[in-house]
Amino acid sequence: MKNSLLLLFVVFNLVSCKKFDQEIEPELAKKQTFIDTVENSDKDANGCLTSAGYVWSQLNKECVKIYQSAIILYPHANQTNEDETLNAYVVFSKEGGNEAEIFFPNTEKSHLFIRENEGQPWKYEDWQLIPWKGFILKKGEEIKFSGDGEFGPKVTGSDKIEN
Numbered sequence: 001m002k003n004s005l006l007l008l009f010v011v012f013n014l015v016s017c018k019k020f021d022q023e024i025e026p027e028l029a030k031k032q033t034f035i036d037t038v039e040n041s042d043k044d045a046n047g048c049l050t051s052a053g054y055v056w057s058q059l060n061k062e063c064v065k066i067y068q069s070a071i072i073l074y075p076h077a078n079q080t081n082e083d084e085t086l087n088a089y090v091v092f093s094k095e096g097g098n099e100a101e102i103f104f105p106n107t108e109k110s111h112l113f114i115r116e117n118e119g120q121p122w123k124y125e126d127w128q129l130i131p132w133k134g135f136i137l138k139k140g141e142e143i144k145f146s147g148d149g150e151f152g153p154k155v156t157g158s159d160k161i162e163n
Contacts, residue, residue: 057091058110059101064091066103073137073145088137088145090129098122100129102137 113122134149
């Protein structure tokens with residue numbers, strides 16, 4: 001009798017657990033699919049979280065937060081520009097060397113600039129990145145962007161409290 005009750009108890013538990021799992025699994029699968037979709041919908045092809053400001057650096061082979069880890073070059077005609085989408089950004093290799101990566105405004109792909117020797121400008125097609133009072137980025141003979149050579153945005157306003 002005890003064995004029969006024990007067997008009946010074990011069978012009941014196994015059947016009820018299986019039924020419980022079958023009811024929960026589709027709901028868990030839906031939730032996991034939603035989570036995976038949300039996590040991946042904001043990433044680029046290299047896995048960089050674009051909404052957090054990360055972009056893929058082909059030079060350093062990693063995601064970088066461009067607004068913090070790059071030298072900002074402002075449109076030469078408007079140095080007080082506060083619209084970050086109009087700026088160019090320069091990333092240098094972590095190992096130093098003769099390569100620079102430029103992120104132009106309103107483009108998804110960066111361009112690698114190469115210099116032959118230290119002290120010379122980095123070049124890409126008819127573009128030149130010249131170290132002078134920071135950096136100047138020229139296309140042909142025309143200066144398109146320039147910056148002070150510091151990482152991150154420069155402070156353009158006053159720190160005084162206005163009345």
